[in-house]
Amino acid sequence: MSTKKKKRTSRRRASSGTRKHKPFKTRLWRAFLLLLGFGLGLLAPWIAWLDHVVTSEFEGRKWDLPSRVYARPLSLYPGLELSAEALEAELEAAAYRRQASVSTPGSWTVSGSTYTLFRRSFEFEDGSQPALRVSVDMADGEVRGVRGPSGKLDLVRLDPAEIASIFPLHDEDRSLVSVESAPPLLITGLQAVEDRHFKNHPGVHWRGLLRAVAVNLKAGKTVQGGSTLTQQLVKNYYLSDERTLIRKLNEAFMALLLELHYDKAEILEAYLNEIYLGQQGRHGIHGFARASEFYFGQPLEALSEDRLALLVGMVRGASLYNPRRSPQRALERRNLVLDIFGSTGLLSAQQVSVAKARPLGVTARPTTGRSRYPAFIDLVRRQLRRDYREQDLRNEGLRIFTTLAPSDQKAAEAAVIEGMSALQSRGLPASLQSAVVLADVASGEVRALVGDRSPARAGFNRALDARRQVGSVIKPLVYLLALEHEQDYNLLTTVLDEPISLRQADGSTWSPDNYDDRSLGPIALIDALVQSRNQATVRVGMNIGVQSLISRLQQLGVEAPLPAVPSTLLGAVELTPLEVTQLYQSIAAGGYAVRLRAVTSVMHPDGDTLNRYPLRLVPEHRREAVALLNYALTQVVERGTARELPALLGSVKTIAGKTGTTNERRDSWFVGYTRDRVAVTWVGNDDNSPAGVTGGNAAMRLWAGLFRRLRLKSVDLDMPEGAYWTWVEMERNALSDPDCDGAVQMPFIDGTEPQQPSPCLQRLDRGNQRSIWRKWFD
Amino acid sequence: MVCLLALALSFLLVSCASRTPAPVEDREVEKRVRTPARQDSEGVQVRPLQNPAVIQLTDEARRAEHAGDFDQAAVLLERALRIQPRDPEILQHMAEVQLSKEDYEQALSFAIRSYDIGPRVGEICARNWRTIGVAKEHLDDPAGAREAEQRSGQCMNTRPAGF
Numbered sequence: 001m002s003t004k005k006k007k008r009t010s011r012r013r014a015s016s017g018t019r020k021h022k023p024f025k026t027r028l029w030r031a032f033l034l035l036l037g038f039g040l041g042l043l044a045p046w047i048a049w050l051d052h053v054v055t056s057e058f059e060g061r062k063w064d065l066p067s068r069v070y071a072r073p074l075s076l077y078p079g080l081e082l083s084a085e086a087l088e089a090e091l092e093a094a095a096y097r098r099q100a101s102v103s104t105p106g107s108w109t110v111s112g113s114t115y116t117l118f119r120r121s122f123e124f125e126d127g128s129q130p131a132l133r134v135s136v137d138m139a140d141g142e143v144r145g146v147r148g149p150s151g152k153l154d155l156v157r158l159d160p161a162e163i164a165s166i167f168p169l170h171d172e173d174r175s176l177v178s179v180e181s182a183p184p185l186l187i188t189g190l191q192a193v194e195d196r197h198f199k200n201h202p203g204v205h206w207r208g209l210l211r212a213v214a215v216n217l218k219a220g221k222t223v224q225g226g227s228t229l230t231q232q233l234v235k236n237y238y239l240s241d242e243r244t245l246i247r248k249l250n251e252a253f254m255a256l257l258l259e260l261h262y263d264k265a266e267i268l269e270a271y272l273n274e275i276y277l278g279q280q281g282r283h284g285i286h287g288f289a290r291a292s293e294f295y296f297g298q299p300l301e302a303l304s305e306d307r308l309a310l311l312v313g314m315v316r317g318a319s320l321y322n323p324r325r326s327p328q329r330a331l332e333r334r335n336l337v338l339d340i341f342g343s344t345g346l347l348s349a350q351q352v353s354v355a356k357a358r359p360l361g362v363t364a365r366p367t368t369g370r371s372r373y374p375a376f377i378d379l380v381r382r383q384l385r386r387d388y389r390e391q392d393l394r395n396e397g398l399r400i401f402t403t404l405a406p407s408d409q410k411a412a413e414a415a416v417i418e419g420m421s422a423l424q425s426r427g428l429p430a431s432l433q434s435a436v437v438l439a440d441v442a443s444g445e446v447r448a449l450v451g452d453r454s455p456a457r458a459g460f461n462r463a464l465d466a467r468r469q470v471g472s473v474i475k476p477l478v479y480l481l482a483l484e485h486e487q488d489y490n491l492l493t494t495v496l497d498e499p500i501s502l503r504q505a506d507g508s509t510w511s512p513d514n515y516d517d518r519s520l521g522p523i524a525l526i527d528a529l530v531q532s533r534n535q536a537t538v539r540v541g542m543n544i545g546v547q548s549l550i551s552r553l554q555q556l557g558v559e560a561p562l563p564a565v566p567s568t569l570l571g572a573v574e575l576t577p578l579e580v581t582q583l584y585q586s587i588a589a590g591g592y593a594v595r596l597r598a599v600t601s602v603m604h605p606d607g608d609t610l611n612r613y614p615l616r617l618v619p620e621h622r623r624e625a626v627a628l629l630n631y632a633l634t635q636v637v638e639r640g641t642a643r644e645l646p647a648l649l650g651s652v653k654t655i656a657g658k659t660g661t662t663n664e665r666r667d668s669w670f671v672g673y674t675r676d677r678v679a680v681t682w683v684g685n686d687d688n689s690p691a692g693v694t695g696g697n698a699a700m701r702l703w704a705g706l707f708r709r710l711r712l713k714s715v716d717l718d719m720p721e722g723a724y725w726t727w728v729e730m731e732r733n734a735l736s737d738p739d740c741d742g743a744v745q746m747p748f749i750d751g752t753e754p755q756q757p758s759p760c761l762q763r764l765d766r767g768n769q770r771s772i773w774r775k776w777f778d
Numbered sequence: 779m780v781c782l783l784a785l786a787l788s789f790l791l792v793s794c795a796s797r798t799p800a801p802v803e804d805r806e807v808e809k810r811v812r813t814p815a816r817q818d819s820e821g822v823q824v825r826p827l828q829n830p831a832v833i834q835l836t837d838e839a840r841r842a843e844h845a846g847d848f849d850q851a852a853v854l855l856e857r858a859l860r861i862q863p864r865d866p867e868i869l870q871h872m873a874e875v876q877l878s879k880e881d882y883e884q885a886l887s888f889a890i891r892s893y894d895i896g897p898r899v900g901e902i903c904a905r906n907w908r909t910i911g912v913a914k915e916h917l918d919d920p921a922g923a924r925e926a927e928q929r930s931g932q933c934m935n936t937r938p939a940g941f
Contacts, residue, residue, distance in 0.1 A: 718895065
């Protein structure tokens, strides 16, 4: 209102200059002063109000800075086992662009077996790293050498892939970009096209505005905008698109005010993330990072010049130049923008002509914008929720460092997709679902997680939430407890695989069968495990006590209720794939339990570390028994229920594992580990109906599909203090010698090895004694 | 300019004052673990070849440790352990950093792990047991501490147990 009055006042003042009558002039002057005072009186609160609106709007958006979630950074060093395929998967995940020449950070190329890449600068917890151009020599699935500009390098850490942005407030993923990480061409190109004086004007560029007004008046309609980036940003804060003079003036004032409060970089960053670039249903597509995903299915950092030009061109009218609806108009607009890039020297003439020759490159259907790794991000959220109040997570722009290995995740997803379709073609139902957890043995860091047979689908996360009976997967824990009673059990102790009937709490009797409906009678303890004998396991378990199994499971981190009934010994307990992974991590690590982790640290944007989740080891007391169990589980793969695994893997490496099948073939489990990786795979129906699956026919195949894609290292079978390897003859439970037929090496806890020598050993000993006597006499 | 300089200087002074690490030779880990283990083990050295990437990280960790920044040292050693999770030398180094951080439980765990997969003889064995001893002492286990002391002496003898 007051602005209108002021206008009128000034017009009168302008006209008053032509009149000569003094009294009238005085009256006019008085009236002017009155109105001016009145105007100023209103103007001050008006401006104060505008100021309040614009700053609170701006601050409110700043408050929404999301937490950024990063994968584990890839460290490259000579000797690292890494296939070329895995390296490329890592580069792709970190939004590195493959280019003919590597001249800007975030690009890579390959020539022969040498990869050249330009690492981006990055702020890590333990210091900042500059951008760096490095060459990596690869051969036989290994990094052979790493070179930088000044020669050989021992270790190069890449900037980590950004795998999600978490808006804790709205519980949604959204992509944002900072000025530092935005492609330089976007920043300069945007200014070249929309606002060339951005760096210098105070929020409004008067000359530009006047020129626009003149042009528009002449044309009789709005042809030129003349708005600065700041004005456009202010305009973007309001949803309506009315074009009145008041609105224009308000915008101009607010732009000036915004520039008074914030610096150019802050304003530009807000612009990059707020500007309207399209519509998806009810939701507007705001910001270049989100638009990049929406139109190209790629992170902004990965966009080529022509694609950046399209997005810059769309600022002028997102629906007018919608590349999906009006591809021809969008193409013309893009090429016009590319010409501007060329004429302002941002691109060379050759770059412009190459870029103009490219198609629009827009994906047929918009991507959802959710994280590419929904299951893993779910785990990240849960780990954070343990330690952060919702309030804390709302903090602006936390940086969350996770353990995800993008190349391993890619392998796990491929294994699930390929494996599930293979199961289907082998006649298993199409309704089957699956889950995979892959973790690092020593550190407990979760490297990959799949919670659905369509890994990109968010929703029910079976890796964390499918609580299913585990079947024989529980048995190794029963045998571990037995081996801890070393006065009663070693790997060769005879156990009975014979029918057993137990009275249950409800008065009924429980008589477990073996899967082949046979009973093997007296067998060695190791064979009872290797061949997954139910009756023998129940007999051993009843001797140990169900309660001690339950205590151990709880000690290893199982929080679910565990029924104290004999059937628990055969895995009638419901666990999630993640819990099963936790149980086996400690076995695979030789009795050093660590809590599985998805997050290693959380940093504040100012560089302070808010939380660290360091490696914490919890040694188990009886690590000798764990070492014995490790060996027994390698025998499951070598000659037991998982003996098909080496052929499926096409590898002779020593691997440990255990299959699991539940009643009526509802669940298929496989748990396996190598020296450095432990993984659990599960297959079954969501409604828990019979699925026709066994541990061997489904989950183990998925597991093999995953590990075929990873580097395999043999399980470590060195004995800790208190256990050692010796030669025995299994059938006779007797000591033997490498020279004897049928002798095998087996680990024992000190003092529990067989006492009797085998007949062969006795003969050898006599021979040795004779030879010693002969030496005496010779 | 002068003002800025003065400001920078005062920041430096403040940062120095806020964390003056104890002289390296006075620290418990030097006095009770590293120095005696080194003295005992002259002539009995087991030093496996190390990966240059690991050497770079452990060198950085050592510098952080000297500067009294034990958190940083632990972060760097964790990175080294990602490269070589079963390296007894890194595990023992981590145990010693945990000792300096006064996290005696973890010092104990890492030292035991290092011993379990290490050579169980020589200087590193002595450092393993000395760390275990110091940690147990702080964890109110004097009997365990005495036993560990004794074990550290045996690191230089004959065949270690378990072989």
